[in-house]
Amino acid sequence: MITQNTFAAQWFSTSLLLLSLTLPLPAFAQQTVSAVSQPVEEVKRVLDPSEYTLGSGDRLRIDIFQAKDYSGEYSVVADGTVTLPLIGNTKVKGLTIAQTTNLISRKYAEYLKVPVVTVILSKPRPLKIAISGEIDRPGSYEVALKEDLQYPSVSDLMELAGGVTTTADVRQVQIRRVISGKNQVLTANLWDFIQQGNQEEDLTLQDGDSIYVPTVDQIDVTETPMLASANFGIQPVDSLNVAVVGEVYRPGTHKIEARRDTENARPELPRLSEAITQAGGIKPLADIRNVEVRRLTRTGTQQVISVNLWELLQSGDTNKDVVLQKGDTIIIPKAEKLETSEVGTLSAASFAPKTIRVNVIGEVKKPGALDVPPNTPLNNAILAAGGFDMERADHQTVDLIRLNPDGTVIKQKIRIDLSKDISDANNPVLRNEDVIVVERSRQTAASDGLQTILKPIGSFFSIFRFFGF
Known part of the structure; x- marks a missing residue:
């Protein structure tokens, strides 16, 4: 025969078992501690349901056996209490479910002979x-x-x-x-x-x-x-502002827009080469081996990321093309000396200018300034200017005048063969602001009067005088 006390004890045990099954299970198994500021006996990295402590915003289901009028859903209010029939405000903040069950049972014992209380967390607080x-x-x-x-x-x-x-x-x-x-x-x-x-x-x-x-x-x-x-890692943005200074054609603050492969694709992270391109590309004397990206951290300190873009050009390793962050400052220093063998590689880089400007003057059909792609050979520039004036031009040689980044000027006489491939001797690759002077043939010069001789390249005489030629 089961007495009321025996039945109550069994019901209480059953209620605790149901409680343990109702509470949420942890996401992962127990974990160990990598580092703690103070030693502790054991620290669990996942939450054990039995250790959940109540607070403002929790919603509880409280059932009292054979006392339906006192059972129901109750919320823990801002002061950490629940208001229950008969016993009134009961402070539960900081208590576990088991502790709350015991507290409410003791309080109802003043009114009920054998209170059997079940407390379930029906909706946990945020x-x-x-x-x-x-x-x-x-x-x-x-x-x-x-x-x-x-x-x-x-x-x-x-x-x-x-x-x-x-x-x-x-x-x-x-x-x-x-x-x-x-x-x-x-x-x-x-x-x-x-x-x-x-x-x-x-x-x-x-x-x-x-x-x-x-x-x-x-x-x-x-x-x-x-x-x-990673889903919690560096997230792409639609645009960001960075500053680019030093050996670029348009130094200053630039807005880098995100690129997408397709309309709905995830934006790509903005990179260093894009910012340099946005700034007009590098100048001829840019030292791309010692580029700096200066970045402010959340602590207010500045970090300097040293970048060797020459290695990027040589290896094609895009990991060296630094991902940018809002507020970065990019510094392109000036090289003391530029190796001639590297000029072609730099001109073809994605962060080089899209076009260069050269001048073809003298005895060509369309003399003047031309915008041509980087690494354009001399022969192509002459052809872009309409080719030689067949009646007046010296078809054998032209003068190539080049202003170097260090301020020096060189003049080189080039023997022309329009059928030749690129070569330093006969068909050199042009640089920005190069000037090609196509002289008259000897026969034309001898037959022209002085006024005619000076007319075709008269506008360029001031440049010759400036260079000392």
Whole structure:
């Protein structure tokens, strides 16, 4: 025969069992601690349902056996209390479900002979979590639990906050948490999570947690593509402003628009070469081996990323084409000396000017300034100017006048053969602002009067005098 006390005890045990089955299960298994600010016996990186503590916004289902009038749904209000029939306001903030069950049972024992109380968390409150450091949108966030009642992870909140910046140290993300009344710091290595898929590093968050994403000591540009591929990593933007100064044709602040392969595709991350192109391209004496990208971190310090774009041209490794961040300053220094053998490679680079300007004057059919592609050979420029004036031009030689970046001027006499391929001797590659002078033939010069002799290139005499030719 089962007495009332025996039945009550069995019902209470059954209620606790149902309670443990009703509460949400953790997302991941128990994890170990990478680093803590103070030693603790054991710190769980996932939330055990039995350890859930109540707070403002939680909704509870409270059932009292054989007392339907006192049973129902109750919310924990701002002061951390629930208002219950008979016993009134009861403070439950900071208590676990089991502690709340015991407290309500004791209070109802003053009115009921054997109160059997069951408390279930029917709707947990949104988690309040703060995030700061190298994150796109730092601040405080309210995060509702997922439909399956699993708690959000560190990567979930980082994604919600817009992803990390390019200077984030994802190997040492800190989660600051109060555990047993003590402030503790957990450390998550999300790089290991990205590389190895180690979910133990993607910690489950609790209400009141604070996440800090520190600044990396030195940016490794080869890791940027991997960071960009993560859902919580570097996120593309539609446009950003950067400053480009030094040896470019249009120094200043430039707006870099995002590129898309298709209309609905994810925007590509803006890169260094795009900014240099936007700034008009590099000048002839640009030192692309020692380009600097200066970047402000969230801590207010400045990081300098040294970039060797010559290696990018030689290897084709796009990882060396640095991903830009809003507010970057790009400095293109001036080279002391430029190797002649490198001119052609630089002219063909994506960040070189789209066209160069050369002047063809004298005995051609259409003398004047021409805009031609980089690496255009001399023969092509003559043909673009209409070709030789067959009756008056010297078909054998032309003068090539070049203003060097260091301010010096050279004049070179070139023997012309329009059938020749590119060569320094007969058909050199032209540079920006080169001048080609096509002289008269000896017969034409002898038959012309002085006025006629001076007329075709008279406008260019001032340049000759300036150069000392």
